[in-house]
Each structure stands twice: as C-alpha cells, then as structure tokens.
Amino acid sequence: MVKVYLVQHGKSLPENVDPKRPLSAEGIAETERISLFLKRIGLKVDQILHSTRLRAKQTAEIFAKNLNVKNILELDILGPNDDPKLLLERLEKIERDVMVVGHLPHLSRTLSVLLEVEKEVLKFTYSGVVCLNLENRIIEWYMTPDLVGVKA
Numbered sequence: 001m002v003k004v005y006l007v008q009h010g011k012s013l014p015e016n017v018d019p020k021r022p023l024s025a026e027g028i029a030e031t032e033r034i035s036l037f038l039k040r041i042g043l044k045v046d047q048i049l050h051s052t053r054l055r056a057k058q059t060a061e062i063f064a065k066n067l068n069v070k071n072i073l074e075l076d077i078l079g080p081n082d083d084p085k086l087l088l089e090r091l092e093k094i095e096r097d098v099m100v101v102g103h104l105p106h107l108s109r110t111l112s113v114l115l116e117v118e119k120e121v122l123k124f125t126y127s128g129v130v131c132l133n134l135e136n137r138i139i140e141w142y143m144t145p146d147l148v149g150v151k152a
Helices: 025-040 054-067 084-091 106-114
Strands: 003-008 047-050 072-074 098-102 129-133 138-143
Touching: 003 106, 025 054, 025 138, 047 054, 054 072, 054 098, 084 106, 098 106, 106 129
Parallel strands: 003 098, 047 072, 047 098
Antiparallel strands: 003 129, 129 138
C-alpha cells in the first residue's frame, strides 16, 4: 500500500523581514519536533518532493535529515496556485511511500482531488503531516506539531 504524506511547509519569516521567506525559528523548531516524532514511530519514505520556494525546501531538508531520506527532488509544479493534476499524474506512477512538501491552497486542493470531493476536507497547519493511503484514497492520520510535544 503506497502512502503519500502531504506536508505544509513550516512557519516562515514575513516578506517584509526577508523577501526569500526562509523558515522562522519557530518554523524550524516545529518541523524538527514533528520530524523527530515521526522518526521515533518508524515512519519511512523513499522520496521527498518539495516546491521551488525556500521555506518548502528547508522544511523538506529537515524531514530528510531526521528521516534519513537521501532522495529529495525539487519540482516546479508544487507552488501555491499550481494545478494539482500535475502532481497527481506523478503520484500515479510511484511505487513507494513519498512525502510532498508544499503550500496552501495547492495541498488542500490536491487532497480534495485525491479524495474525490469538491470541498476542503482538512485544515492544514504549518509543519503538519497528512498520511493518505493512495490505494483506497483515505486519510489514515493527521499529525501537527502541537500534538507531539510542548512548543519550543
């Protein structure tokens, strides 16, 4: 059973502070916390896909480091307003578990398309992880940084 883990990037600095919008200290801490929790429970993914934006790349790198994932790929089809169908075409070809680090509203629209519903089905949070069983298209679980420990 192939699983897809959809992850909204961690909290980033405002554009007026840094136009590149890197992760904030809080975003780094929350992403570290949830990725280390997922490591402790034995989560394994074969590949991490992320958008071209710095905050998504940094989030993906933290997950990759803590989950020991060597296969990281930047895709230009994971931006906030990109068509979810482009990602779905890629997901249909995968044979192993994959993590996708991206943005809203793209992640929310992708999840709705995968679940074949026309409305938002989940309120994503920064550094939150949705586990979706790709075979039967159901959400198995959703984990947020607040659920895995005290805030940093």
